[in-house]
Amino acid sequence: MNSLNAIAMSGLNVALKRADASGNNIANAQTPGYRRETVVPVEDAGGGVSATVAALPEGDGLDQLAADMVEQMSSVYLFKANLQVVKTHDQMLGALLDLRA
Template identity: 55%
Template sequence: MASILSIASSGLQAAQLRMDASAHNVANMNTPGFRRHAVSQEAVAEGAGVRATVQRQPQEGVALEQEAVEQMSATYAFKANLQTLKTQDAMMGSLLDIRA
């Protein structure tokens, strides 16, 4: 069974990759022939978090509103995974208080 730390860590890394890809798309949106990058996520076996990969989309062009939504979604993913880490820290602290 995977630890909460590894699950939250992989989620934070995936959210960072999504933010990076979206920023790359916005920075290059006026480049002729540019094809946007999208991040796909899949669950890792044994419940050890997620695996994220960047893929180039087949169609050209970038929609700014789509990138804004992607960046907001990545921000919420950061917050959710951070809350998971904070909860694990609190649980470990409580467990240590009980054992001490």
Template identity: 50%
Template sequence: MTALSSTALSGLQAAQLRLDAAANNIANAQTPDYRRETVAQQATSGGGVQTQVQRAPQAGAALEQDVVEQLSATYAFKANLRTLQTQQHTLGALLDTQA
């Protein structure tokens, strides 16, 4: 697997985790003493991103943040998917040229 595809795949996984955490926060907004989940992301030296789910220090809902996080995660997912599609298309064109 190339560095480009592993970077895009880690981005897809990070976006999915962000989307899941935001959806879980919205679903549990009315749950007493529920502490929101947040996703911390950190770039890795080989490319890509490392993610970790964390709990907020105190209980409380922030629906507006969770909706924005869902939208942001959706756009990140689409961008990383487009990167994989472009790589696949480019490799296909190179193979067609060589054949």
């Protein structure tokens, strides 16, 4: 089993990939022939998550710009939640070391 810190760090990486993909979609929204990207998260067996970036089919029927803006906000919240886990882990480890020192 991975450590709590490693699991949270994998979540941070996925949040960054989601922000990158949606930002890329927003930047290239008016580019002819551009295919939007999405991030596909996959649960790791030992804990945590990994992700791959995949191209969406053209004309997926969604309001693309609005969906990408929501994805930007969602990835920020995902990043903040995983960062809080890392901070809490560090605080707990520091408290444990203070007890043992």
